[in-house]
Every structure is written in C-alpha cells, then in structure tokens.
Amino acid sequence: MNRLAPVLHVFSLIMLLFSLTMLVPLALSWGLRDGAEEAYDEAFLLALGSGALLWLLTSRVKRELQAWDGFLLVALVWLVLPAMGAVPLYVFLPQVSWTDAYFEAVSGLTATGATVLSGLDTLPASINFWRHQLHWMGGLGVIVLAVAILPLLGIGGRQLFKAETPGPMKDSKLTPRIAETAKGLWFVYASLTFACLLAYHFAGMSWLDAIMHAFSTLALGGFSSVDASLGHFDSLAIELIAIFFALLAGMNFATHFLAWRQKSLRAYLFDGELPYYLLVLGASSLLIAWYIWLKGVYPDFFEALRHSAFHTVSVATSLGMVTQDYAQWPYFVPFWMLFLGSFAVCSGSTGGGIKMMRAIILYKQVFREFVRSIHPNAVYPVKLGRETLSTQILFAVLAFAFLYMVSIVSLTLILSATELDIITAFSAVVACLNNTGPGLGAVGPASNFGVLTDLQTWFCSFTMLLGRLEIFTLLVVMNFTFWKN
Amino acid sequence: MKIVILGAGQVGSSVAENLVSEANDITVVDTDMDRLAALQDRLDLRTVVGNASSPSVLRQAGAEDAELLIAVTQSDQTNLCACRIAASLFNVPTRIARLRAQDYAEFPQLLDENNFAVDFSICPEQIVTDYIAKLIEFPEALQVLEFADGLVSLVAVRASQGSPMVGKPLGDLRKHLPKVDARIAAIYRKDQPIIPEGRTFIETGDEVFCLAATENIRTVMAELHERDKPVKRIMIAGGGNIGFRLAMAIETKYRVKVIEFNKRRAEFLASHLQEALVLQGDATDEGLLERENIEDMDLFLALTNDDENNIMSCLLAKRMGARHVLALINRHAYADLVQADRIDIAISPAQISIGSLLAHVRRGDVAEVHSLRRGAAEALELVAHGDRKTSKVVGRRIDELDLPRGATIGALLRRKIPLPPGGNGSTPLQREDIKVVVAHHDTIIEPEDHVIIFVVNRKLVPKVERLFQVGFGFF
Numbered sequence: 001m002n003r004l005a006p007v008l009h010v011f012s013l014i015m016l017l018f019s020l021t022m023l024v025p026l027a028l029s030w031g032l033r034d035g036a037e038e039a040y041d042e043a044f045l046l047a048l049g050s051g052a053l054l055w056l057l058t059s060r061v062k063r064e065l066q067a068w069d070g071f072l073l074v075a076l077v078w079l080v081l082p083a084m085g086a087v088p089l090y091v092f093l094p095q096v097s098w099t100d101a102y103f104e105a106v107s108g109l110t111a112t113g114a115t116v117l118s119g120l121d122t123l124p125a126s127i128n129f130w131r132h133q134l135h136w137m138g139g140l141g142v143i144v145l146a147v148a149i150l151p152l153l154g155i156g157g158r159q160l161f162k163a164e165t166p167g168p169m170k171d172s173k174l175t176p177r178i179a180e181t182a183k184g185l186w187f188v189y190a191s192l193t194f195a196c197l198l199a200y201h202f203a204g205m206s207w208l209d210a211i212m213h214a215f216s217t218l219a220l221g222g223f224s225s226v227d228a229s230l231g232h233f234d235s236l237a238i239e240l241i242a243i244f245f246a247l248l249a250g251m252n253f254a255t256h257f258l259a260w261r262q263k264s265l266r267a268y269l270f271d272g273e274l275p276y277y278l279l280v281l282g283a284s285s286l287l288i289a290w291y292i293w294l295k296g297v298y299p300d301f302f303e304a305l306r307h308s309a310f311h312t313v314s315v316a317t318s319l320g321m322v323t324q325d326y327a328q329w330p331y332f333v334p335f336w337m338l339f340l341g342s343f344a345v346c347s348g349s350t351g352g353g354i355k356m357m358r359a360i361i362l363y364k365q366v367f368r369e370f371v372r373s374i375h376p377n378a379v380y381p382v383k384l385g386r387e388t389l390s391t392q393i394l395f396a397v398l399a400f401a402f403l404y405m406v407s408i409v410s411l412t413l414i415l416s417a418t419e420l421d422i423i424t425a426f427s428a429v430v431a432c433l434n435n436t437g438p439g440l441g442a443v444g445p446a447s448n449f450g451v452l453t454d455l456q457t458w459f460c461s462f463t464m465l466l467g468r469l470e471i472f473t474l475l476v477v478m479n480f481t482f483w484k485n
Numbered sequence: 486m487k488i489v490i491l492g493a494g495q496v497g498s499s500v501a502e503n504l505v506s507e508a509n510d511i512t513v514v515d516t517d518m519d520r521l522a523a524l525q526d527r528l529d530l531r532t533v534v535g536n537a538s539s540p541s542v543l544r545q546a547g548a549e550d551a552e553l554l555i556a557v558t559q560s561d562q563t564n565l566c567a568c569r570i571a572a573s574l575f576n577v578p579t580r581i582a583r584l585r586a587q588d589y590a591e592f593p594q595l596l597d598e599n600n601f602a603v604d605f606s607i608c609p610e611q612i613v614t615d616y617i618a619k620l621i622e623f624p625e626a627l628q629v630l631e632f633a634d635g636l637v638s639l640v641a642v643r644a645s646q647g648s649p650m651v652g653k654p655l656g657d658l659r660k661h662l663p664k665v666d667a668r669i670a671a672i673y674r675k676d677q678p679i680i681p682e683g684r685t686f687i688e689t690g691d692e693v694f695c696l697a698a699t700e701n702i703r704t705v706m707a708e709l710h711e712r713d714k715p716v717k718r719i720m721i722a723g724g725g726n727i728g729f730r731l732a733m734a735i736e737t738k739y740r741v742k743v744i745e746f747n748k749r750r751a752e753f754l755a756s757h758l759q760e761a762l763v764l765q766g767d768a769t770d771e772g773l774l775e776r777e778n779i780e781d782m783d784l785f786l787a788l789t790n791d792d793e794n795n796i797m798s799c800l801l802a803k804r805m806g807a808r809h810v811l812a813l814i815n816r817h818a819y820a821d822l823v824q825a826d827r828i829d830i831a832i833s834p835a836q837i838s839i840g841s842l843l844a845h846v847r848r849g850d851v852a853e854v855h856s857l858r859r860g861a862a863e864a865l866e867l868v869a870h871g872d873r874k875t876s877k878v879v880g881r882r883i884d885e886l887d888l889p890r891g892a893t894i895g896a897l898l899r900r901k902i903p904l905p906p907g908g909n910g911s912t913p914l915q916r917e918d919i920k921v922v923v924a925h926h927d928t929i930i931e932p933e934d935h936v937i938i939f940v941v942n943r944k945l946v947p948k949v950e951r952l953f954q955v956g957f958g959f960f
Binding site for chain 1: 745748751755759762763764765766773776777
C-alpha cells in the first residue's frame with residue numbers, strides 16, 4: 001500500500017479533474033433540454049465521489065513520483081477513466097451493454113474512432129458531444145493535460161509525460177519546466193481546434209457539429225455525430241478542411257509549438273520527419289487516385305483524386321472519417337491505406353501506429369547494414385536530420401517494431417480463434433492498434449464494431465489501449481518483475 | 486620591430502622563423518620548456534616559460550614596449566585573453582590572435598576594441614583547408630593563390646609533354662591566346678628559377694607560375710598542361726582539424742571517403758559529416774585501401790599530423806593506382822625530398838597559413854603575402870602610395886623601375902573610381918570596384934595601385950618593399 005499510495009493520490013486528483021469535465025455535456029444537456037441530464041448527474045457524482053474518497057485516503061502521503069510510478073499511473077488512468085467515461089453512455093442508452101459502453105469510451109479517449117453505436121443522428125446532442133469530448137481530451141493526452149493544470153506534478157511529471165507521449169525520443173525539453181511545455185502543447189492544440197471549428201462552421205456545418213468534428217479531427221479520432229460520417233455533408237470544402245487539419249494534427253505538436261514560440265515557419269524546416277510524412281501521403285494519394293481511376297471506380301480523375309486524397313489522409317493519419325465505402329475499392333487500396341496508417345504520422349502527434357520517425361530509423365538501420373557489408377571499416381551512424389541517434393534509441397526502436405509485429409500477429413490469431421474471418425480479424429487489430437477506427441470486412445467503413453461478440457469487443461478495447469500507450473507502458477505494468485521489484 | 490609570439494607550436498615556430506630573419510626582436514612564450522629550448526637553439530630570439538594569458542608572464546616577455554602581439558597558442562581562450570590583457574595593461578598597438586572555433590567569426594563585434602581587442606584573427610586550419618579546396622578545383626595546378634578577393638589568381642603548373650606551349654617561347658602565349666591577358670611570372674627548371682623573358686622557351690617538366698584573371702585561369706592552364714578529367718572521387722587520410730574541415734567543405738560536391746585511425750574521432754566525424762563515408766582504419770593498410778577501391782580515386786589526400794605516415798600512405802596510394810596524391814608535410818627536408826618525384830603535391834601547412842600573418846608585420850604597405858614553393862619564394866600585393874616625386878614607383882613605366890633581378894610585376898589592381906583625396910589606399914579592395922591590369926613593360930603605375938609582385942627568392946623581399954616606401958629615409 002505504501003508503494004501505491006502516491007500513485008493513487010495523484011490518480012485521485014486526475015479523477016477529480018476528469019469528473020469536472022463532465023459538467024460540460026451536463027450544461028449542454030440542460031441548455032438544449034435533450035433529456036440526458038441524469039446520465040451525467042450519476043457519472044459526475046460517481047467520479048467525483050470516488051476521486052474525493054481516494055484523495056482523502058491518501059492525502060497524508062508526501063513522496064514524489066518515481067519512474068516506475070509513472071508507468072503504473074498512466075496505465076491506471078487509461079484503464080479507469082474510460083470506465084468513468086462510459087457511465088453516461090451506459091446509463092442513458094439501455095440497449096448498450098457495459099462491454100460496448102466501455103469500448104466506446106476507450107475508442108473515444110484513445111482517439112480511435114471505432115464505434116459500436118448506430119443511429120448516431122438520433123442520439124441526444126450532449127451524448128454525442130461527450131463522445132467527441134473524450135476524443136479531444138485523449139488526443140493530446142489526459143496526463144499531459146493533468147501536468148499542464150495540476151501544479152504538484154512538477155518533478156514526477158516528466159516521467160508521466162514519457163510514458164504517455166508517442167515517439168521514440170521523449171527527452172526533448174521544449175521549455176525548462178515541464179508544466180510550461182504541457183501548457184504550450186495544449187495551447188497550440190486548442191488554438192488549432194478553434195481554427196478548425198471556425199473553418200467547419202463557415203463551410204456549412206452548424207456550430208455544434210463544427211465543434212464536435214473539430215474535436216474529432218484534431219485528435220485524429222474519427223467519431224462523427226452522424227452515421228454517414230463526413231459523407232453526410234457531401235461538401236468538397238469540408239473535406240479539404242478535414243484534410244488540412246488532419247495533416248496538421250499528424251505533425252509533431254512540438255514543431256507547432258516551436259513555430260508559435262518563434263513566430264516563424266522555420267521550425268517546420270528543421271523537423272526531420274515532416275518531409276517524409278508529407279511525401280508519403282502526397283505520393284500515396286496520387287497513386288491511389290490514378291489506380292482507382294484506371295480501374296474505373298470513378299470515371300472522372302478529379303473525383304477519384306478527391307476521394308483518394310481524403311481517404312488516404314484520413315486513414316493514414318489514423319483519423320478514420322469516411323465519405324465513401326472505400327472497402328469496395330480494389331483490395332490493394334484499403335490495405336495500402338491501413339498499412340500507411342501503421343507508420344505515416346509523425347511522433348508527438350495525436351495519431352497512432354509506429355510513427356514516421358521510427359519507420360525512418362528502421363529503414364536507415366537496414367541501409368546501414370548494407371553499407372557495412374560493402375565497407376567493413378565504415379563508421380556509419382544512423383542519423384535523423386543532422387542528429388546522430390544513440391545505440392540506445394536504435395535498440396528501443398527495434399524492440400518496439402518487434403513488439404508491434406508480435407502484437408498484430410498474436411492479436412489477429414486470437415481474434416480469428418473466436419471465429420472471426422481473417423480479414424475482419426486482421427483489419428480490426430490493425431485499425432485498433434493504430435487507433436485508426438474503421439477496419440475492413442465486417443468492421444469496414446460502411447458498418448461498425450457493433451457486430452463483434454463481447455469477448456471480441458474486450459480484445460479490441462485492450463488493443464486500442466495497447467496502441468495508444470505504445471505497447472511498452474501497458475506491458476511493463478503487466479510484467480511480473482515490475483511488481484516484484 | 487619588437488614582437489611577442491605566444492605559443493611555440495607549429496604555427497608559432499614558423500612565424501618566429503620567418504620574422505627572425507627580417508631584423509625583429511622576438512620573444513616567444515610557451516608553457517613547454519623543451520619546445521622553447523629547441524627553438525632558441527635554432528633561432529636568435531628570447532623565450533619565456535609560462536602561461537600566455539597571465540599578465541606577469543606577458544610583462545616578463547616585454548609586452549610593455551612590444552609593437553606587435555601574435556597569440557597563436559592551441560587555445561582560443563588563451564589567445565583572446567592575452568589580446569585583451571595586452572590592450573588593457575600594456576597598450577600593445579597591434580594584436581593578432583589565432584581563433585579556431587568558427588562561431589567567433591559570426592560575432593565580429595566580440596573582437597573589437599571594447600571586447601577582446603583582437604585586430605586580426607587567423608585560423609590556420611581554415612586557410613590550409615581553403616588552399617586544398619582550391620587545388621581540388623584545379624587538379625592540374627600545383628598551387629593556386631588568389632588576390633583581390635578572388636579576382637586574380639596565381640597558379641603553378643607543371644608543363645606537360647604535348648601541351649600547346651611546351652617547346653615554344655613565352656612570347657607566343659599572346660598569339661595562342663589573343664583574347665586572354667595573362668602573364669608568366671616565373672619558371673623553375675629543375676628547382677632553379679629562370680627569369681622569364683619573351684625568348685625563354687618552356688620545356689617539359691618546368692614549373693610555371695602564371696597570373697591571370699581568375700575566370701581565365703583554366704584557359705591559360707590548358708596551354709601548359711593537358712586538361713585532366715575533373716575530380717569526382719576523393720579519399721582523405723586523417724580526419725584531424727584540416728581533414729574534417731576539408732571533408733565538410735567538399736562533401737556535397739565530390740564523393741568523399743575519410744579514413745581515420747582513432748575510433749572515437751571516427752565516430753565524431755561520422756556524426757558530423759552528412760555525405761562523406763567515414764572509415765575507421767589505418768591509411769597505410771593496403772588491404773583497406775584496396776577494399777575501398779583506391780585505384781578509382783582521382784585524389785588521395787594524406788592530411789594526418791604525422792609526416793612519415795602521410796608520405797608512406799601517399800606513396801602506397803600512388804602505387805596502387807590513385808590518380809593524384811597530395812601530402813601534408815611539415816618538415817622542409819621531407820617536402821623537398823618527395824615533391825615532383827612520387828608525390829604530386831606536397832603542402833607545408835605552416836608556410837601557407839603564415840602568409841596572411843606576415844602581411845601585418847611587414848613594413849611598407851603590404852596588402853597580401855603568399856608563400857610559394859614552401860617558403861622559398863613569395864608573391865606580394867603591395868600598395869603604391871604617394872606621387873611621382875615622393876615615390877620611386879608611381880608614375881613610372883614598369884621597365885623604368887629599379888626592381889631587383891628575380892622580382893617580376895605580374896599585375897596591377899586599380900580602383901575603377903579613383904580614391905578621394907585623403908582616402909586610405911590600403912583599405913582592402915572589394916571585387917566590384919576594381920579592374921585588373923595585367924602588367925606589360927610599358928604599363929604605368931598610378932597612385933594607390935595594388936601591385937602584385939612575384940619574388941623568386943625571399944631574400945629579395947626587403948629590397949622590393951623598400952622600393953615601395955614613400956619618401957627617402959622616411960622610416
């Protein structure tokens with residue numbers, strides 16, 4: 001207990017913070033009189049009550065957080081907060097089981113965007129809003145938000161940051177104080193969201209839809225307030241806005257932060273991943289457009305380009321909004337897009353997958369082996385931009401890539417053992433692990449995850465958390481030696 | 486002149502060696518007693534043991550009445566500190582410092598009177614690097630020197646059999662190249678200077694120095710040496726200061742391989758070079774050279790600190806098929822031993838780098854000094870002040886001048902717009918506002934012209950300088 005106490009103490013604070021965020025949909029529900037107030041009442045009281053109780057029980061602990069505390073806290077936050085977030089859905093929607101409500105909340109917080117709900121158009125506005133709010137809070141990271149707001153996370157905060165932030169190199173300090181960094185990142189994130197919401201509104205959405213879709217876009221989530229997703233609006237302007245902001249959200253927020261700090265776009269020039277990211281997405285969009293036009297899916301090349309660009313960006317950045325049923329396109333295309341989704345976005349963005357940074361490092365590592373076999377005396381470090389990467393990072397990346405592959409294979413096997421066809425199983429695992437959202441087959445863009453059995457749904461929830469926390473954090477906590485030590 | 490030199494390393498000793506012969510009082514300061522003793526045995530100067538940045542040591546070295554302080558220790562910090570002390574405590578009028586770190590150059594205000602008080606800073610490694618980079622650009626040349634911000638070049642070429650000018654008298658150069666104004670400043674045959682005249686014939690193997698506007702240099706060289714294939718692949722042995730800077734400067738233009746023996750240094754190089762391939766190993770290991778295809782190399786540069794290693798690896802590389810080899814050689818004896826024989830170009834780093842320093846020390850008005858043939862000869866850029874009455878050169882035809890035999894005027898650099906009265910003719914020329922006048926026997930020297938003179942023997946330099954001084958007995 002002595003060891004867990006400081007973790008639980010901080011956790012109770014995050015829980016209290018989280019409970020307060022429920023006041024937003026509650027207020028909205030009152031304002032719009034959509035009849036969902038009591039759902040938030042219960043959830044709010046539950047979260048507030050349990051948070052306060054935990055806080056009282058652990059308030060005498062004064063020890064600082066340490067490295068392994070960070071892993072435990074992050075795991076705890078990401079396992080328990082979705083349960084709290086699921087309460088309003090479970091209470092208000094009688095047809096939704098606890099399994100499905102938890103899945104929906106996990107999908108929200110991890111910014112995956114896979115849904116088990118249908119008939120979204122008929123849901124009360126505040127319920128839809130709550131789903132999108134989960135996206136937005138989880139997109140950049142709940143812990144990052146907590147570090148920005150809660151002053152007591154000063155020293156241990158860095159450990160928490162590392163355990164939650166995606167990407168291989170987590171030590172780059174943007175500001176001397178970690179809380180300033182967290183505030184800066186959230187400020188940039190919030191500003192971009194605001195810009196996106198204005199753009200959506202002026203392109204024709206209602207204010208409420210604009211807010212929700214802006215939340216979803218910047219977090220690279222994928223929830224929508226309508227069943228047909230972005231296809232409902234059928235507007236080129238809205239699709240272009242979505243592409244633009246999804247591209248921004250797929251970049252490293254540290255780069256956005258630097259650009260804002262220095263009031264210049266130079267920061268983008270020094271971002272080593274960025275050119276690869278844009279190149280891969282741009283080239284893929286053109287290639288796919290050409291391919292589907294050639295195969296006669298769309299007779300007009302520009303229409304093909306419009307749909308190809310939107311879906312390539314949407315799936316590859318792990319946004320997961322759709323306008324067309326791209327699962328009907330020739331097989332090569334959806335698989336290629338899913339594959340892109342597993343590595344295209346930059347580290348430090350709100351997207352998922354192994355991140356462009358790691359993909360570049362892996363590629364350069366392979367190239368280094370080539371050089372070394374031709375020039376046995378060569379001293380050939382792996383570099384990113386002008387920086388030489390330490391061996392430690394290289395090994396961490398290799399280990400991560402291995403874990404990622406093992407996760408995909410083993411989870412696919414497990415799902416297919418539960419009598420799911422292989423395409424559905426594989427694509428569901430990839431879509432969940434990368435936090436993309438829609439898969440293929442039974443969980444394709446035209447349908448949703450509601451068709452899965454309870455067991456399968458739990459597996460998918462776990463996969464999403466695994467992907468969001470970049471595998472290590474969860475596995476470290478699940479490791480036996482972690483508890484023995 | 487009373488001169489204090491701080492640091493008795495390679496640069497310090499060769500500066501001392503060059504200045505001691507020119508009738509100066511020299512004191513050398515260093516922390517290494519043995520090094521100073523060796524220097525004192527060889528040269529007529531005084532030595533002081535101690536930390537060059539300490540006021541008491543500087544006083545002991547006679548900074549109080551010194552006219553010039555040359556701070557060339559290994560450490561930038563010591564050099565900066567010594568300059569500041571020399572300015573604040575001893576009022577030394579001129580202070581020169583060696584600065585290696587490149588970022589000082591980005592903040593020139595740091596070196597002004599209110600801060601470190603450095604009048605001139607030099608970076609020997611950078612000078613040698615620039616020098617080698619020029620040679621790579623002109624692989625046929627033995628030496629390439631620039632004057633007037635790169636507008637005029639002086640190149641040394643070895644005349645090769647079958648090239649147009651070989652076997653012809655110098656006077657034919659005009660017929661061969663009617664549109665190009667060029668001048669042959671000196672010829673060395675079997676290491677002996679020949680004074681160039683219109684009737685002198687050029688023979689195979691002659692080392693010919695010619696001067697022309699930089700844009701015409703390639704055309705002029707083609708008359709003396711068949712044009713080589715352009716350089717593409719370069720191997721650098723030794724990734725020290727010079728090797729590293731050079732690799733940085735050329736890695737984007739050529740395919741560069743760097744061989745470095747020290748493992749940590751090799752890692753440092755590999756992480757700082759973006760394109761060049763760094764190899765860890767011994768440059769005299771023929772297995773390594775063979776694996777790395779030495780026979781395909783257009784240039785092999787041996788740039789380590791070790792003369793013997795440089796010579797051996799160059800000989801090896803040449804035998805294994807490298808097209809041109811170049812070695813950095815500090816010792817005179819070695820340099821004379823190998824040049825022209827098996828190693829294409831031998832470079833003495835100290836001689837190259839002190840030229841710019843010498844320009845500040847010389848009397849008269851010297852804008853630039855380049856050492857040639859490893860210090861035996863010199864090319865100077867002198868400013869002609871005064872008028873026909875006060876000066877022995879201004880207003881006269883070149884063939885009227887009382888130049889010692891062995892000194893040749895190559896070209897004049899003339900301002901397009903004459904200086905306003907009272908303007909200082911010694912201010913460095915900018916390439917936009919000068920024109921190049923290639924010297925012929927009837928060219929007349931105008932006031933404030935910069936005159937480029939080639940002197941075959943360094944002993945003649947004082948005579949030439951005296952010629953350019955204004956007024957009789959002025960100094």
